[in-house]
Amino acid sequence: MTTPARKFIFGVDLDGVVVDFYGALKPIAAEYFGKKTDELPDTFSYGLPEWGLLDRKAGYDLSYDALHKHAVNQHELLRTAPAIPQAAYTLRRLSRLGVHIRIITHRLYVGGLHNKSVTQTADWLEAHDVPYRDLCFVEDKLSINADLYIDDAPKNILAYRADGRRCIVFDNPTNRALGNDLRARNWDEVHDLVAAAMTDKG
Numbered sequence: 001m002t003t004p005a006r007k008f009i010f011g012v013d014l015d016g017v018v019v020d021f022y023g024a025l026k027p028i029a030a031e032y033f034g035k036k037t038d039e040l041p042d043t044f045s046y047g048l049p050e051w052g053l054l055d056r057k058a059g060y061d062l063s064y065d066a067l068h069k070h071a072v073n074q075h076e077l078l079r080t081a082p083a084i085p086q087a088a089y090t091l092r093r094l095s096r097l098g099v100h101i102r103i104i105t106h107r108l109y110v111g112g113l114h115n116k117s118v119t120q121t122a123d124w125l126e127a128h129d130v131p132y133r134d135l136c137f138v139e140d141k142l143s144i145n146a147d148l149y150i151d152d153a154p155k156n157i158l159a160y161r162a163d164g165r166r167c168i169v170f171d172n173p174t175n176r177a178l179g180n181d182l183r184a185r186n187w188d189e190v191h192d193l194v195a196a197a198m199t200d201k202g
């Protein structure tokens with residue numbers, strides 16, 4: 001008896017990769033902090049200190065958590081955020097090639113929002129016609145198996161690399177220090193990197 005070939009699993013982060021999370025958050029953050037949108041720089045690091053966000057210990061109202069809650073509760077951020085150009089289209093192309101798309105997101109990091117976060121996420125994926133087989137809400141991304149991953153957060157990319165896994169770095173200002181190995185600046189480049197990895201695997 002032959003076992004069918006296992007599909008190629010592509011582990012896909014959402015925010016900053018498929019969903020233009022920072023683009024959607026920026027005008028909301030400006031309004032929340034009483035600033036003009038163009039006062040918030042486009043070059044920023046993780047935790048957004050350049051936008052005036054403070055560490056949670058320094059004051060809850062000015063923390064990332066407070067902004068995130070406001071954005072999800074008052075603006076339905078996870079339902080209304082725009083897509084990264086070509087992301088959904090390219091995932092449909094990859095799906096037709098036989099790629100098994102496994103969404104891996106850490107969107108449950110702010111308490112009290114789980115119902116809205118999950119619902120808004122599923123609605124967004126439906127509205128943008130993103131094909132996926134699995135939808136994993138998880139902090140420890142290493143606990144989820146895939147043949148190839150894509151992420152933009154340095155913490156996750158470094159964890160994948162340290163564990164010997166292959167991860168496409170989706171380029172943004174937070175990850176420029178991580179070198180150019182498997183770096184994609186747009187979804188056309190993602191398509192080619194995934195196709196090449198599938199060929200490598202045979």
Ligand SMILES: [Mg+2]
Nearest residue numbers: 013015016152
């Ligand atoms: Mg991300």
